[in-house]
Amino acid sequence: xxxxxxMYERADVHHVRDVLASFPAQCxxxxxxxxxxxxxxxxxxxxxxxxxxxxxxxxDLLLGCAAEHLDVPVLVHRGYGLPTVAGDRDLVIAxxxxxxxxxxxxxxxxxxxxxxxxxxxxxxxxxAALARERGVPRVTLPAGLMPRMALGYLFFPLLxxxxxxxxxxxxxxxxxxxxxxxxxLAAELGPARPAAANEAKRxxxxxxxxxxxxxxxxxxxxxxxxxxxxxxxxxxxxAAAGVLPEMNHxxxxxxxxxxxxxxxxxxxxxxxxxxxxxxxxxxLRELVGxxxxxxxxxxxxxxxxxARLLSLTYLGQWTSYxxxxxxxxxxxxxxxxxxxxxxxxxxx
Ligand code: PA5
Numbered sequence: 001x002x003x004x005x006x007m008y009e010r011a012d013v014h015h016v017r018d019v020l021a022s023f024p025a026q027c028x029x030x031x032x033x034x035x036x037x038x039x040x041x042x043x044x045x046x047x048x049x050x051x052x053x054x055x056x057x058x059x060d061l062l063l064g065c066a067a068e069h070l071d072v073p074v075l076v077h078r079g080y081g082l083p084t085v086a087g088d089r090d091l092v093i094a095x096x097x098x099x100x101x102x103x104x105x106x107x108x109x110x111x112x113x114x115x116x117x118x119x120x121x122x123x124x125x126x127x128a129a130l131a132r133e134r135g136v137p138r139v140t141l142p143a144g145l146m147p148r149m150a151l152g153y154l155f156f157p158l159l160x161x162x163x164x165x166x167x168x169x170x171x172x173x174x175x176x177x178x179x180x181x182x183x184x185l186a187a188e189l190g191p192a193r194p195a196a197a198n199e200a201k202r203x204x205x206x207x208x209x210x211x212x213x214x215x216x217x218x219x220x221x222x223x224x225x226x227x228x229x230x231x232x233x234x235x236x237x238x239a240a241a242g243v244l245p246e247m248n249h250x251x252x253x254x255x256x257x258x259x260x261x262x263x264x265x266x267x268x269x270x271x272x273x274x275x276x277x278x279x280x281x282x283x284l285r286e287l288v289g290x291x292x293x294x295x296x297x298x299x300x301x302x303x304x305x306x307a308r309l310l311s312l313t314y315l316g317q318w319t320s321y322x323x324x325x326x327x328x329x330x331x332x333x334x335x336x337x338x339x340x341x342x343x344x345x346x347x348x
Contacts, residue, residue, distance in 0.1 A: 002201040002322055003194050011325050014332035016234075019149045020317055021190050024182045027310075030156035031175060035137040041117035041165050043072070044091035048116075049158070050077040050107030051095035053229065053337075054148030058095055058121075058155040060222040061309055062162075065169050067219075068305040072167055080106040088115040091165060095154055097147035099125020102344065112136075119161050121154060137161075146332055148233055151313065174304040181302040181311045189318040200315055203266070203296055204322030210264035210293040212323075213240045214316075215247060215284070217277040220268035220300060223312040227266070230320035234331040237323065244280050255288035265295040268312055 001007065008017060049059030059076035066074045077083055080103050086092060092111035096104035099122035108130055111118040120131040123143040131138035139157040141150060159169055188198065195201040212231050216224030221243035228241035240263075242251050255263075265288070267281055289295045298315055300308030324331035 002191070002198075002205060002325060005191070007325050007328075008191055011328050011330060012321075012332075013330060016149065016321055016331045017191050019145060020321060021186055023152060023314060023317070024179060024186050026150070027152035027156055027182065028179060029142075030152045030154075031159070033139050033141070033153070033157045034160055035119050035139045035157070035164070037135070037137055039091075039117065039119050039137040039161060039164050041091050043166050044089060044117065045072070045087075046085065046090040047072060047074045047162065047167070048077050048082060048086050048090060048092045048107075049074065049095055050082065050092060050104055050111075051154075052078055052101050052103050053233075054146070054151065055095040055097050055101065055104065055121075055154055057148070057151060057222075057226045057229070057313075058158055059093075060225065061151070061155050061313065062158050062169065064219065064222040064309045065305045069171065070162075070167060070169055077107060079103055082107055082110040082114065082116070086111070086114065086116055088117075090116050091161075092116045092118045093121060093158065093161060094118060094127060095121045096125070096127050097123055097141065097145070097150050097154060099123060099127035099129075101127075105130065108136075121157055121161075123150075146334070148230060149317075151317075170304065170306050174306050177302055177304055178307040178310050181307040182314050185301070185311055185314050189315065199298070200318035201322050203298065203315075203319045204326055206294055206296055207264045207266075207319075207323055208326065211238050211240070211262055212266055213242070213263045213292075214266045214268060215242050215244060216268040217244045217270060217273040217281070219270040219272060219305065219308065220312060223300075223309055223316065224268050226313050227268070227316035227320070230316050231323060233334050233337070234317075234320040235323035235327055236329045237327070244277055244284070248280055248284070252284070252288060255291055260288065260291040261293060263292055265289065265292045267295065267297045269297050269299045270308060270312075271300065272308075
């Protein structure tokens with residue numbers, strides 16, 4: 001079905017397919033963006049990335065990559081204010097694509113009042129205005145995208161901000177490697193590539209009308225959560241995500257219920273997941289697979305953690321896109337989310 005070009009014309013009126021196809025170019029452009037004025041902080045004690053939804057997932061990606069090289073903890077904060085631990089020796093990055101997200105603004109204000117070094121990553125809005133008025137270093141992103149589709153813009157500047165603080169999340173050559181891996185995926189996953197040779201189309205077709213449940217391991221857990229939120233926002237479906245080994249200790253019991261027949265299991269695998277985790281994935285297939293609507297696996301590509309997580313996230317973006325097309329829904333707009341934001345503003 002997904003090889004029928006008319007489906008795209010009908011459901012994808014905002015041409016999300018073009019936005020996804022140009023993701024590698026977005027990442028390359030994003031890697032050139034810098035904060036102005038340059039941040040002055042060196043070797044903070046803690047890094048807090050404060051954001052919501054699509055603007056928080058850049059923090060998750062950073063967290064996933066930082067695990068490999070960084071000796072400073074990264075905390076992704078989704079909510080109002082800041083965690084109590086954040087103080088004047090910690091770097092706060094307020095990330096909001098629109099710049100008008102109340103929680104991210106509140107985090108930026110909390111950082112200023114606590115004297116935390118602050119950097120803002122945004123395209124515009126009240127966060128941009130706050131940065132201007134208070135002389136806060138700001139990375140200015142190109143506007144016009146949906147936040148979750150601006151992951152490249154939201155993520156790559158974080159590497160530069162951390163580098164200027166003498167924190168190196170990636171090693172030489174890893175960014176270039178990640179670009180070439182996603183170049184390859186862009187060529188494989190677009191609508192012109194038939195389902196028989198297109199992993200994202202095949203996954204979306206297999207999921208069909210079922211509810212996706214995405215499980216990752218220690219490396220891919222952050223990507224599993226991003227797959228879930230992409231399914232929710234792009235395809236307008238409930239989705240669940242979990243991480244091994246923790247889900248083996250609780251969520252696994254949920255699969256004995258009747259709902260399991262409606263759930264499609266997607267396992268996100270990584271070459272560095274380790275023998276214990278591989279065994280747990282195998283047992284999960286054995287124990288809960290027969291009760292599920294179906295099971296699929298997707299694997300990271302590339303060598304560095306950056307390439308592996310970016311490639312898996314990109315595959316998830318395309319998969320959720322195709323699920324939206326299959327279900328005949330617009331992958332761009334988020335009307336309920338917008339209505340809620342509007343009500344929060346007007347009811348105040
Ligand atoms: O992707 C989306 O549209 C949402 O998840 C937004 O990212 C979220 O509502 C926060 O908005 P913003 O990214 O503009 O701060």
